[in-house]
Amino acid sequence: MSSRSLRGTRLGSLSMETDDNVLAAPRQETFYDCPNGHVIVLPFSVEADIPALWECRCGQSAVLRDHEKPEQKETKPQRTHWDMLLERRSEEELQVLLDQRLDLLRKGKLHSDRTI
Numbered sequence: 001m002s003s004r005s006l007r008g009t010r011l012g013s014l015s016m017e018t019d020d021n022v023l024a025a026p027r028q029e030t031f032y033d034c035p036n037g038h039v040i041v042l043p044f045s046v047e048a049d050i051p052a053l054w055e056c057r058c059g060q061s062a063v064l065r066d067h068e069k070p071e072q073k074e075t076k077p078q079r080t081h082w083d084m085l086l087e088r089r090s091e092e093e094l095q096v097l098l099d100q101r102l103d104l105l106r107k108g109k110l111h112s113d114r115t116i
Contacts, residue, residue, distance in 0.1 A: 038057065040056060042054065
């Protein structure tokens with residue numbers, strides 16, 4: 001095969017197949033209503049499980065039309081670094097550690113030249 005035979009075909013970027021006689025999967029349009037008045041229309045497969053909530057472009061949770069808003073699941077508040085630290089040590093213990101480290105730093109036994 002000559003190297004010139006593939007020139008100009010954009011090999012890999014174009015499919016040589018056509019969409020003739022190809023039937024699309026059956027779809028249904030679903031409507032979601034946002035609390036801010038936005039309406040979201042999404043096509044889903046007829047066989048798909050339709051979610052009751054969809055995030056709107058404004059960030060609110062849009063509810064599937066003609067459905068009740070599902071109950072919110074109880075979620076734990078996100079733990080911060082401080083919360084996890086307090087699980088291991090009390091504030092008094094942390095103050096003692098801070099004082100010790102500051103004392104070492106002031107005496108020059110601890111170098112603070114580390115960059116963050």
